[in-house]
Each structure stands twice: as C-alpha cells, then as structure tokens.
Amino acid sequence: MIAAGVKGMTKILIKNGEIITADDNNEIIYGDLLIENDCITQIAPQIDAYHVDQVIEARGKTVIPGFIQTHIHLCQTIFRGQADDMELLDWLKRRIWPLEAAHDEESNYYSAMLGLGELIQGGTTTIVDMETVHHTDAAFQAIAASGIRALSGKVMMDYGDETPLLLQENTDDSVQESVDLLEKWHDFDNGRIKYAFSPRFVISCSEALLTQVRDLSAHYGVHIHSHAAESSGEIEIVRNRTGMRNVTYLDYLGLASERLILAHCIWLDDEEKSIIKDRRVKVSHAPGSNLKLASGIADVPEMMNQGAKVSLGADGAPCNNNLNMLNEMRLAAGIHKPAHGAAAMNAQTVFRMATIEGAKAIGMEDEIGSLEVGKKADLSILDMNDFHVFPSYDVDPVSRIVYAAAASDVETTIINGKVIMKNREIKNIDKNIVLKEADKSIKRLMRRMPHIQYVYNEDK
Numbered sequence: 001m002i003a004a005g006v007k008g009m010t011k012i013l014i015k016n017g018e019i020i021t022a023d024d025n026n027e028i029i030y031g032d033l034l035i036e037n038d039c040i041t042q043i044a045p046q047i048d049a050y051h052v053d054q055v056i057e058a059r060g061k062t063v064i065p066g067f068i069q070t071h072i073h074l075c076q077t078i079f080r081g082q083a084d085d086m087e088l089l090d091w092l093k094r095r096i097w098p099l100e101a102a103h104d105e106e107s108n109y110y111s112a113m114l115g116l117g118e119l120i121q122g123g124t125t126t127i128v129d130m131e132t133v134h135h136t137d138a139a140f141q142a143i144a145a146s147g148i149r150a151l152s153g154k155v156m157m158d159y160g161d162e163t164p165l166l167l168q169e170n171t172d173d174s175v176q177e178s179v180d181l182l183e184k185w186h187d188f189d190n191g192r193i194k195y196a197f198s199p200r201f202v203i204s205c206s207e208a209l210l211t212q213v214r215d216l217s218a219h220y221g222v223h224i225h226s227h228a229a230e231s232s233g234e235i236e237i238v239r240n241r242t243g244m245r246n247v248t249y250l251d252y253l254g255l256a257s258e259r260l261i262l263a264h265c266i267w268l269d270d271e272e273k274s275i276i277k278d279r280r281v282k283v284s285h286a287p288g289s290n291l292k293l294a295s296g297i298a299d300v301p302e303m304m305n306q307g308a309k310v311s312l313g314a315d316g317a318p319c320n321n322n323l324n325m326l327n328e329m330r331l332a333a334g335i336h337k338p339a340h341g342a343a344a345m346n347a348q349t350v351f352r353m354a355t356i357e358g359a360k361a362i363g364m365e366d367e368i369g370s371l372e373v374g375k376k377a378d379l380s381i382l383d384m385n386d387f388h389v390f391p392s393y394d395v396d397p398v399s400r401i402v403y404a405a406a407a408s409d410v411e412t413t414i415i416n417g418k419v420i421m422k423n424r425e426i427k428n429i430d431k432n433i434v435l436k437e438a439d440k441s442i443k444r445l446m447r448r449m450p451h452i453q454y455v456y457n458e459d460k
C-alpha cells in the first residue's frame with residue numbers, strides 16, 4: 001500500500017533501474033531514485049516506497065539524465081522535407097527564409113508543438129531554441145504548455161537585402177521586441193523558461209544591433225544564441241564586410257563571453273579557436289545538419305583538447321531531418337574518427353556532451369545535466385528490451401545508449417519533477433491535433449510562398 005504524500009509535496013519513486021548518472025565519476029547505480037517536487041532527493045540501491053504518490057517500476061530499464069540540445073529551431077519543424085539536398089545559403093534564401101516569412105501565429109505554434117513532441121519522445125528535456133522574426137510569443141506559449149525546459153528567443157535580422165521584406169527589421173524594433181519578449185517570458189515557471197537574445201548570424205545583423213545585444217545580455221544576465229562559421233561562403237561575406245573572420249569579429253565587438261552560444265564553428269582559424277577557449281564561448285556541434293547542408297566538419301576533438309566547451313544540437317528539422325539526440329550522438333562519435341582515430345569521441349565523451357556539457361553551455365550545471373541529489377529531476381527512462389539493443393550482457397551501458405539505442409526506446413520523460421511522457425504518451429501534447437494542424441499549416445505557408453516579396457531580383 002502506498003500512502004498519500006505530505007500535502008503539497010509530490011513524491012515519485014523510480015524503482016530498480018540502471019541509473020547512468022553522468023556525475024563527475026560517471027557512476028552507474030543499480031537501484032532507486034526519489035523525486036520530491038522538482039528535485040532528486042535520494043539515489044540508493046533501495047528506497048522504501050512509503051508516502052510516495054507514484055512508483056515507476058524500472059526493472060530491466062535504464063534511467064539517464066535528460067538530453068540537452070543546445071541548438072534547435074522549433075519554428076522550422078513544419079518545414080521538414082521542404083528543403084532537402086541544398087547548401088546553406090541557397091537553403092536559406094530559396095526555402096527557409098521565404099517559409100519563415102510566410103509563418104503566422106498558428107503555424108508557428110504547431111511547428112513548435114510538432115518539434116516539442118519529437119524532442120520529448122526522444123528524451124530531450126532542455127533545448128536552446130532560435131525562433132523566427134515574428135510570432136515568437138506563439139512558440140513560447142507552446143514551450144510553456146509542453147513542460148519542456150528551454151532557452152528561446154526571437155531571431156534578429158536587421159542587415160542585408162537578400163531576405164524577404166517581411167523578415168527585414170529595423171534595429172530598434174528588433175531590440176525592443178526582443179526585450180518585450182524577455183520581460184514577458186524570462187524566468188517563467190520558476191526559471192523553466194529563459195530568454196536568449198538570438199541574432200541570426202553576422203551576415204544578417206548590423207554592428208549597432210550586435211553591440212546592443214552585447215550590452216543587454218550583460219544587463220539582464222541572459223545568453224546570446226547565434227550561428228558562426230557554418231559555411232565557407234558565410235566567412236567570405238563576413239570578411240568582405242568587416243575585414244575579419246567570423247569569430248574574431250564577434251570578439252572585436254565584445255560579444256565573445258561565457259554567455260555566448262555559437263552553433264557550428266566549422267570554419268575557424270587558430271586565432272578563433274583561442275578566442276573560443278579563452279573567452280569561454282560555448283560551441284554547439286550539429287553534425288547531422290553540417291553533413292546534410294555540406295557545410296563541413298567542425299574540428300571538435302581539437303577544440304575539446306584545447307579545453308573548449310562543446311555540446312550537441314540537432315539544429316532544425318529541414319536540415320537534419322530529425323530532432324533526435326541519439327542520432328546526433330552517433331554522428332558526433334562517428335564523423336571525427338576517420339581524421340582522429342577510432343578512440344576519438346568515444347561513447348562516454350559524446351554522452352557527456354549530450355547531457356552535462358549541455359548544462360554547462362547554459363550555465364545550469366549545478367541544476368541539471370546529471371542525476372545527482374539536489375539537482376532538478378530532468379530524466380528519461382529507456383526500455384531497451386528489444387532486438388536492436390541486445391545482447392546486453394557485458395555491454396557498457398553508455399555505449400549501448402550511444403551506439404545502439406533508438407529514440408523509440410525512450411518510454412518515460414520527466415522534466416522539472418513532472419511526468420511529461422509515460423509509456424510514450426505525452427501528457428500536454430495532443431498528437432492527433434498536432435499532426436493534423438502541422439500539415440494544414442505547411443499547406444497554408446506553401447500557398448503563401450509565391451507571394452513573399454523580395455527587394456532583390458530572384459535571379460541575382
């Protein structure tokens with residue numbers, strides 16, 4: 001018999017699991033994990049089930065810290081399959097920007113919900129998300145309703161004329177709208193949601209905008225989330241405009257700090273690598289996107305050897321085409337081996353990149369990223385009793401997750417102490433409605449696409 005918990009307190013007990021902690025010693029504990037309200041309060045071989053509200057039996061199952069994806073675009077999820085087999089700048093100009101310009105509030109909401117459903121089903125519990133220019137409030141509404149932990153922000157684009165008119169912003173308006181969203185959403189639900197300033201990349205941002213973002217990020221103590229050195233074409237454009245390489249320019253403007261999260265960082269010279277290390281800039285490695293857009297392979301093993309902080313993200317659905325950390329871990333483990341040897345980027349290293357290193361990227365390593373007493377209860381339970389992950393005998397549990405597990409093995413996802421998904425059923429997202437509305441939304445956007453206005457000639 002299980003008695004009701006203390007009034008106002010929710011207790012969840014996970015029993016008999018294989019608990020991969022990702023703590024400093026990479027300890028694996030066989031036993032129980034107790035959650036009280038939003039925190040882990042006990043991990044031990046045996047915890048009595050007195051006064052708990054819910055017992056989750058995890059015998060034969062694996063409990064892991066929730067994945068932290070440090071580069072995601074929820075606004076692009078409904079563009080999945082609409083921009084395959086193209087290179088970055090073409091992909092942006094011909095498909096992604098026009099589609100982003102065509103978004104309305106409803107389409108952005110369902111795009112976010114579609115992505116959030118996929119993320120939660122794959123065991124991702126925290127995301128760093130970049131939205132589009134407009135309708136970001138709708139994405140925050142979806143994030144709030146889903147229960148996921150997130151840093152998000154509206155994208156900022158006030159420079160260049162190769163974007164649809166609808167995406168071209170005035171500097172002051174872009175900054176003001178960002179600050180308004182920050183004031184509304186930053187620290188929502190006791191800090192589950194945070195705001196991050198999101199200048200898209202140097203190409204689409206004026207110096208005035210970037211320096212204001214620098215000052216506002218320091219003023220509010222929030223992160224800056226951007227892209228850098230993703231394609232060779234991009235760094236040529238930056239060099240022609242500024243006379244500097246991409247990361248050098250960001251440092252010259254004073255943006256390079258521990259609050260800066262830069263996706264990709266493929267085309268770097270030695271000076272830029274030193275800037276990233278010395279200024280403690282966080283790198284988000286997105287191998288799936290980097291391969292599909294033919295962007296290149298970031299020198300992650302070297303950056304990590306030098307002491308840079310590197311985590312993982314799937315990027316957007318139209319350049320991946322999934323938001324699945326298990327894919328990203330396997331790619332991160334695999335693509336560097338031909339150049340660096342089979343022992344480089346081993347399973348333990350990439351598992352930590354997907355968990356505790358992601359927490360470090362957002363300055364939350366004391367709260368999430370590993371399963372330890374006192375930390376937030378962000379975790380997932382995998383049922384790996386299936387053909388594709390057997391045998392289990394004498395197989396390293398972390399290697400089993402990184403090299404063999406599938407997103408569909410994730411059975412339960414808990415975020416901030418709340419059971420967000422159980423037996424693959426997501427509580428706060430109605431799958432039937434989201435799938436139907438996602439299709440309706442992309443159909444509406446595709447109809448709008450030919451009417452998207454540019455100031456430049458398409459053939460240029």
Ligand SMILES: [Zn+2]
Binds near residue numbers: 073263
């Ligand atoms: Zn991106």
